[in-house]
Amino acid sequence: MVVTEYELKPQNFPRFPLDWSEIFGRKAKIVVEIGFGNGEFLAELARRHPEKDFVGFEVSITSFVKAQKKFKRYNLKNVRLVKVDARFGLRELFPDNSVEKVYINFPCPWPKKRHEDRRITSYDFLQTLSAVLEMDGTVEFATDEEWYAREVLDTFESSEYFVVDVFEENFKRDVETRYERKWKSQGKKTFLIVARKVKNGTVKRLMEGENTMAHSVFEGNVTWEKLKELEGKVFKDKNKIFVVKKVYRDGDYLLKVISTDEGGFQQVYYLNLSGRDGKWVLKLDEGSDPYRTPALKWSLRRIPEELTAQGSP
Ligand SMILES: C[S@@+](CC[C@H](N)C(=O)[O-])C[C@H]1O[C@@H](n2cnc3c(N)ncnc32)[C@H](O)[C@@H]1O
Numbered sequence: 001m002v003v004t005e006y007e008l009k010p011q012n013f014p015r016f017p018l019d020w021s022e023i024f025g026r027k028a029k030i031v032v033e034i035g036f037g038n039g040e041f042l043a044e045l046a047r048r049h050p051e052k053d054f055v056g057f058e059v060s061i062t063s064f065v066k067a068q069k070k071f072k073r074y075n076l077k078n079v080r081l082v083k084v085d086a087r088f089g090l091r092e093l094f095p096d097n098s099v100e101k102v103y104i105n106f107p108c109p110w111p112k113k114r115h116e117d118r119r120i121t122s123y124d125f126l127q128t129l130s131a132v133l134e135m136d137g138t139v140e141f142a143t144d145e146e147w148y149a150r151e152v153l154d155t156f157e158s159s160e161y162f163v164v165d166v167f168e169e170n171f172k173r174d175v176e177t178r179y180e181r182k183w184k185s186q187g188k189k190t191f192l193i194v195a196r197k198v199k200n201g202t203v204k205r206l207m208e209g210e211n212t213m214a215h216s217v218f219e220g221n222v223t224w225e226k227l228k229e230l231e232g233k234v235f236k237d238k239n240k241i242f243v244v245k246k247v248y249r250d251g252d253y254l255l256k257v258i259s260t261d262e263g264g265f266q267q268v269y270y271l272n273l274s275g276r277d278g279k280w281v282l283k284l285d286e287g288s289d290p291y292r293t294p295a296l297k298w299s300l301r302r303i304p305e306e307l308t309a310q311g312s313p
Pocket residue numbers: 034035036037038057058059060063084085086087104105106107108120177178179180
């Protein structure tokens with residue numbers, strides 16, 4: 001059984017940030033779980049609180065598939081899932097003061113120094129939380145790593161936007177997560193932090209307004225050789241970067257592109273180039289559904305410029 005009805009996809013968003021009451025068909029408190037894994041915690045919360053709506057973020061496709069089957073089995077109507085880095089998703093998809101609670105259960109701690117910017121609990125993320133949480137809204141953070149718990153505690157305590165209501169060792173809640181059970185069964189310590197928002201923060205969003213998709217129409221003599229020369233080329237502009245990783249030919253042309261937006265949000269997508277008699281259209285391939293970020297839109301404008309520049313590429 002493949003269940004997909006719980007997933008929200010970028011191409012279906014009419015505008016950013018999202019109107020969640022339109023998505024759920026009612027106005028209710030919104031609770032978010034980041035990195036829901038196999039989904040059992042999220043499913044149990046949603047089952048116990050039919051009066052609230054729940055949004056889960058997860059980057060693993062395998063977890064996504066498993067979790068959706070669970071929600072379907074319980075016939076839950078109050079859950080939606082988004083397959084994207086939660087640091088990006090929480091900032092772009094939620095308006096200010098719209099979320100009652102955010103759960104972060106046993107996130108990967110990324111202990112190495114060179115990986116610390118992958119941690120979900122960066123300064124930028126706190127800034128997002130300070131904007132999207134309601135006043136008195138809470139973040140509930142659980143981990144099995146003491147150094148990580150103390151680092152997060154310190155981050156919240158030194159923030160003017162939050163006060164820490166709970167810091168508890170070997171905590172117990174009504175619902176357990178899979179990793180919580182795993183660490184507890186191995187005799188590991190666990191830590192819980194509950195931080196409450198006490199001041200409104202602001203956050204700069206990449207995408208606000210209509211979710212429009214630009215395409216480029218241009219004229220010129222585009223050859224396979226010119227296209228092949230794009231491969232591996234890196235394009236940089238202030239806060240945006242993209243690289244054309246590979247070019248394929250199958251009737252039309254297909255370009256595999258990796259872009260990075262301000263703040264490090266990275267996506268892989270395919271652009272389709274088709275044309276005849278020197279007239280070309282470059283657009284997002286139907287098979288890929290990335291977020292229409294500034295870097296992506298820029299790649300759609302910049303590639304035609306490169307292909308049609310005098311004496312280039
Ligand atoms: C160690 S598992 C914990 C799963 C679950 N919360 C639990 O406690 O059983 C961490 C999960 O977070 C997901 N994850 C990691 N970074 C993420 C991010 N930036 N946004 C969304 N999910 C993320 C991973 O794919 C993984 O499923």
